Amino acid sequence: MTPLSTIAQAASDQMSTVGRRTAVVAASSGLIVSMIGAAAPATAAPVDSEPKLNSVDLSALTAQARQALEAAPAVTVAADAAFSIEAAPVTVTPAPEPEPEPEPVVERMQSTSRTQERQSTQTEAEAPAQEEAAVAVPASAYGSTIVSIAARYVGVPYVYGGTTPDGFDCSGFTSYVYAQVGISLPRTSGAQGSVGTKVPRSEAQPGDLIWTPGHISIYAGDNMQIDAPRPGKTIQFRQIWQSNPTFIRVA
Numbered sequence: 001m002t003p004l005s006t007i008a009q010a011a012s013d014q015m016s017t018v019g020r021r022t023a024v025v026a027a028s029s030g031l032i033v034s035m036i037g038a039a040a041p042a043t044a045a046p047v048d049s050e051p052k053l054n055s056v057d058l059s060a061l062t063a064q065a066r067q068a069l070e071a072a073p074a075v076t077v078a079a080d081a082a083f084s085i086e087a088a089p090v091t092v093t094p095a096p097e098p099e100p101e102p103e104p105v106v107e108r109m110q111s112t113s114r115t116q117e118r119q120s121t122q123t124e125a126e127a128p129a130q131e132e133a134a135v136a137v138p139a140s141a142y143g144s145t146i147v148s149i150a151a152r153y154v155g156v157p158y159v160y161g162g163t164t165p166d167g168f169d170c171s172g173f174t175s176y177v178y179a180q181v182g183i184s185l186p187r188t189s190g191a192q193g194s195v196g197t198k199v200p201r202s203e204a205q206p207g208d209l210i211w212t213p214g215h216i217s218i219y220a221g222d223n224m225q226i227d228a229p230r231p232g233k234t235i236q237f238r239q240i241w242q243s244n245p246t247f248i249r250v251a
């Protein structure tokens with residue numbers, strides 16, 4: 001809103017009042033009055049919305065710069081001036097050789113202790129084989145060719161799938177021993193359990209087979225047997241540990 005807007009509004013109100021009065025007079029006298037050329041509202045003058053920047057006195061700034069230049073010393077250099085840089089000698093001293101690190105005494109001691117442990121373990125592992133090899137054939141087995149042949153291999157290690165004196169598994173050992181007397185046995189313990197004649201435990205004789213599911217051995221008499229037990233063990237005489245074994249005689 002501007003002062004001109006107020007004036008224009010007032011003029012418009014005046015014109016409308018005059019028009020109404022004219023219409024009333026015309027109506028009362030029976031005349032028709034036409035109002036031509038209604039007054040148009042006045043247009044407000046354009047207003048500059050952009051603010052004007054404050055003027056800056058540049059002469060003061062240039063005066064300061066001029067004073068700084070006048071106070072600075074003037075340096076002049078001849079066009080043919082030459083510059084020389086003095087090179088100082090440089091001496092390089094190599095870094096000393098690093099001192100050798102001390103030997104890892106602790107690790108050496110640990111390594112030695114591990115070696116001793118391995119040797120001790122090997123000795124302990126070999127001890128049972130030596131003791132087993134020194135075990136004599138039970139007196140109850142005297143006269144049994146099968147048991148006498150089997151006793152030759154006391155101390156031979158258990159080897160899964162082994163069928164030679166380099167290493168036996170349970171059925172490989174029994175089939176190898178029986179082959180020495182001309183008797184051919186099947187290769188597996190399960191198959192060997194189905195050959196020959198089953199006999200009661202009270203009637204079992206040295207040289208008979210002792211079968212349980214998954215294992216086969218040779219009866220040595222007096223509740224003893226000789227067999228290839230399991231990995232880590234060797235051929236040995238030992239007590240019958242099976243709870244209900246089957247005794248088989250093969251002629």
